[in-house]
Amino acid sequence: MDEGGRQQPLYMRVIAHGGLVLFSAVFCVPFLWLVSRSLMANEQIMREPRALMDLVPQPVRLENYPDALAFKGFHFTTYLGNTLLICGLTVLGTVLSCSLVAYGLSRIHWRGRNALFFILLGTMMLPGQVTMIPIFVVFAKLGLVDSYVPLVLPTFLGNAFFVFLLRQFFIGIPRDLTDAARLDGCGELAIWWRVIVPLSKPALATVGLFSFMGAWNDYLGPLIYLSDQRKFTLSLGLASFSSQYGQEPGLLMAATTVMTVPIIVLFFFTQRTFIQGVTLTGLKG
């Protein structure tokens, strides 16, 4: 990392390397298992492995992938479309609402601003289980169960944690920039859009990425609200595949791989944002 830093003594580096190799091998086992099973015939998966060679697919069954995506109990393309729709709306809702609210809490001075901010922070203590049931009852009464409204609408109403994150970021933007824009006759909305948003791209990217991951991963929300199989998300679809078709482990592992790979690819493209985001969310949360 720091080039000028001193070298660690040799024995330390040997121990560290040894430990890292050992642990990373252990951490990799589940992935190797997943990929190798996803290429196996069911008969081989259900046979007890006795030697290391039993872990290699014999024969390699690439058909597991097209078969899984065309499997009657797993409408992959439908689930993928549904998931992407929810993810897209979630990212839009979260980034839009949280950045507007964070602007109102950091760049405009108004009475009650701090009170609102502390109330918002306070709500982070409340476990979702407390509000989950009455919110469900309201959506049920409005006839919105089995639609995406209960999953997407709340994301347009600000998320306490992301608001907090963006507020901290916005505070760090020099006041001169917004004051100059005000003198030029810009309204607050124009300042938010033309000055703050362009300067906050890294923070907004973190919020967008994490809300995308949250929506892609979410299981509890879809489990509560969705019952029509055609409306399932990938999470819900994969879990129901797993519980109903235990006799098709090869296809199941292929489907699991297909659901995981996009996230890993996303990670490699956004590594910086990811690591910064985890550090930020972990350190300041």
Place this chain on the structure above:
Amino acid sequence: MTRTERRRLIQGLSFCLPTIIGLLGLMAYPMVASLYYSLCNYTVLRPPRFLGGDNYAHLMHDELFWRSLYNTAVFAVWAVPLGILVAFLLALLLNVKVKGMAFYRTIFFIPSIVPLVASSVLWIWLLNPQVGGINFLLDRVGADRALGAFASAAPGLADKLGLAGGKLPGWLADPAWAKAGIIIWSVWGVGGSIVIFLAGLQSVPAELYEAAEVDGASAWHRVRHITIPFMSPYLFFTLLMGLIGAFQFFTPAYVMTNGSGGPVDSTTFYSLYLFNTAFADFKMGYACAMAWILFAIIVVGTIVVFRTSARYVYYGGEAEG
């Protein structure tokens, strides 16, 4: 209020409108409603019928409620410290700055971003006692022979632990091992903590290590007396978040057991029981009472952890005065 003040108030409120609606509609109203439902018999189909404190009284005699608290406590007591230990150890190793550090960090981090349902489905098969990867691995490193020796030396104990005759753990198929299986899964996903610890380790002043080395302190002493005190706020934060997370632990337990919390309720964790009460049995009032007890546990737990933290958490900045 001057005109400027009023204009700013209106502007501020308009920008914050989304969160004001959210706080009222998704927080304030649901909290009041939840508190009211918790005092009612409510099945959604018929209007709530007021009971008073009956739900709470009933919970005190509900065996499954206590069972779920016990399961959650066992999970928290094992998974949280074990996760911190592994993450801290790996962060220390990564911090030695060997070649390929970014590569190793990526490998440790990726499990934590695998979609929860995908990793749960994968682990159902890894933990399969006959054809799964974990028992195959244990078999390869000779654990079967060690367990065989153990079973013949202490047959009574082995029987109690579900290892009679030296067989390997049954994991999700055995009530004695199901929680252990889920705990192992959770340790696999400690990547986020590793990244946080690694960031923390960068903040430890290098001069202190150099000074300690000059004074002849061993590597262990340097970790014990420099690294750990400096890292204590990070360790504390991870501990607190881990404990809160354990009480809300849901998805993997639900997916790995098809929502049953089996075998024999050994994985009925608190939030799983709450979910099933609300959405399988439609006992909404009872579930709301459980949710408020969960909130109370989290608040009391947080206060206790914070109070005791003063003794072992060291905040560099404050001590300098």
